[in-house]
Amino acid sequence: xxxxxxxxxxxxxxxxxxxxxxxxxxxxxxxxxxxxxxxxxxxxxxxxxxxxxxxxxxxxxxxxxxxxxxxxxxxxxxxxxxxxxxxxxxxxxxxxxxxxxxxxxxxxxxxxxxxxxxxxxxxxxxxxxxxxxxxxxxxxxxxxxxxxxxxxxxxxxxxxxxxxxxxxxxxxxxxxxxxxxxxxxxxxxxxxxxxxxxxxxxxxxxxxxxxxxxxxxxxxxxxxxxxxxxxxxxxxxxxxxxxxxxxxxxxxxxxxxxxxxxxxxxxxxxxxxxxxxxxxxxxxxxxxxxxxxxxxxxxxxxxxxxxxxxxxxxxxxxxxxxxxxxxxxxxxxxxxxxxxxxxxxxxxxxxxxxxxxxxxxxxxxxxxxxxxxxxxxxxxxxxxxxxxxxxxxxxxxxxxxxxxxxxxxxxxxxxxxxxxxxxxxxxxxxxxxxxxxxxxxxxxxxxxxxxxxxxxxxxxxxxxxxxxxxx
Numbered sequence: 112x113x114x115x116x117x118x119x120x121x122x123x124x125x126x127x128x129x130x131x132x133x134x135x136x137x138x139x140x141x142x143x144x145x146x147x148x149x150x151x152x153x154x155x156x157x158x159x160x161x162x163x164x165x166x167x168x169x170x171x172x173x174x175x176x177x178x179x180x181x182x183x184x185x186x187x188x189x190x191x192x193x194x195x196x197x198x199x200x201x202x203x204x205x206x207x208x209x210x211x212x213x214x215x216x217x218x219x220x221x222x223x224x225x226x227x228x229x230x231x232x233x234x235x236x237x238x239x240x241x242x243x244x245x246x247x248x249x250x251x252x253x254x255x256x257x258x259x260x261x262x263x264x265x266x267x268x269x270x271x272x273x274x275x276x277x278x279x280x281x282x283x284x285x286x287x288x289x290x291x292x293x294x295x296x297x298x299x300x301x302x303x304x305x306x307x308x309x310x311x312x313x314x315x316x317x318x319x320x321x322x323x324x325x326x327x328x329x330x331x332x333x334x335x336x337x338x339x340x341x342x343x344x345x346x347x348x349x350x351x352x353x354x355x356x357x358x359x360x361x362x363x364x365x366x367x368x369x370x371x372x373x374x375x376x377x378x379x380x381x382x383x384x385x386x387x388x389x390x391x392x393x394x395x396x397x398x399x400x401x402x403x404x405x406x407x408x409x410x411x412x413x414x415x416x417x418x419x420x421x422x423x424x425x426x427x428x429x430x431x432x433x434x435x436x437x438x439x440x441x442x443x444x445x446x447x448x449x450x451x452x453x454x455x456x457x458x459x460x461x462x463x464x465x466x467x468x469x470x471x472x473x474x475x476x477x478x479x480x481x482x483x484x485x486x487x488x489x490x491x492x493x494x495x496x497x498x499x500x501x502x503x504x505x506x507x508x509x510x511x512x513x514x515x516x517x518x519x520x521x522x523x524x525x526x527x528x529x530x531x532x533x534x535x536x537x538x539x540x541x542x543x544x545x546x547x548x549x550x551x552x553x554x555x556x557x558x559x560x561x562x563x564x565x566x567x568x569x570x571x572x573x574x575x576x577x578x579x580x581x582x
Contacts, residue, residue: 127187
């Protein structure tokens with residue numbers, strides 16, 4: 112168990128700086144840089160999650176620094192700590208199953224991804240997993256201490272992400288059915304109270320439209336997205352092939368539960384499956400009925416732990432040691448291969464704003480940048496002196512068009528667009544093109560001249576393109 116935890120930490124911390132910071136991480140960095148008061152004041156207008164992660168990361172960066180690695184190291188630690196927690200969850204069936212659960216967590220592409228992102232998902236997964244472990248204990252013997260701990264961890268999970276409630280609900284229902292309302296009233300009430308207290312913040316964030324982007328993708332594709340992300344993460348080379356293979360291996364593990372597992376293992380599997388199914392079914396029902404449609408792969412990562420334990424029960428079943436071990440080793444090897452492939456292929460990584468900033472270099476007098484919507488925030492992490500041009504015109508001696516590759520689920524990324532048409536009064540001055548970005552430079556024929564920002568957006572083919580000044 113200790114070796115798996117060390118391996119998980121080495122994998123996460125050792126590659127923490129391979130990928131560039133992207134938009135959502137830049138939003139976290141920008142928010143924390145406002146200071147504690149400013150951060151809390153802007154939480155309702157700039158984010159779509161409760162405050163706990165932001166409070167913790169604010170304190171964390173006071174010690175380890177407020178650069179990208181300072182932010183990401185917190186998530187890496189949370190991801191590494193999830194490994195022993197998954198071991199404790201699986202151990203309810205057997206020690207062997209606990210080790211398999213820990214192994215799956217160690218090399219999970221999804222957990223690896225969120226363990227290297229300056230967002231609250233790694234903390235959410237850890238807290239939900241910890242609450243899940245205590246819940247399994249309480250299902251056997253609902254002592255006051257266990258119920259209080261389960262309640263406290265559930266509160267912390269809910270303060271990290273609203274979707275934590277969808278694991279809490281089936282857990283609470285099953286505890287009530289087994290032990291009765293009287294014993295559960297006091298543990299459940301604090302979670303309900305915190306949920307009610309968060310309603311004003313949630314409504315403000317919903318009004319701000321921070322989650323509106325989710326519904327731009329069809330619900331059917333988002334439903335398919337969830338198991339794919341559970342198995343092989345967000346994006347990777349040969350995604351369809353690896354997803355199908357991982358799905359077959361996982362299905363084989365689930366089949367072993369029915370055919371080879373002992374009665375105790377089956378009992379734990381039933382409990383785990385009910386929580387996992389409930390945690391997905393409730394938000395899915397809300398989405399289908401249009402009550403609140405924010406169902407997507409990121410949000411339902413809150414329920415990753417019970418599904419991982421369920422697969423671990425299959426590969427670690429006492430009656431299927433050889434077949435289970437074969438499936439488990441294959442699934443872990445495939446997961447690790449996906450992680451290695453993503454780190455080796457920049458096109459499947461996060462948006463490469465660091466690469467663009469490095470290619471642009473230090474500011475030159477009169478440089479104007481034309482780039483996609485929401486680019487200023489991540490670019491400013493690596494490039495100082497970036498400001499949005501609000502007016503219809505600007506004085507420029509150089510205009511650079513910036514483009515990123517576009518990730519596509521199940522297909523290779525679309526290469527970055529190379530702009531070749533110069534703005535009026537400018538001539539081409541070179542193109543830098545990689546797998547992840549392209550920069551098309553144009554310089555004025557004479558001295559700096561006035562450029563029309565509307566013309567620049569038209570040339571970029573994007574009415575919402577940002578026009579930035581670099582000083």
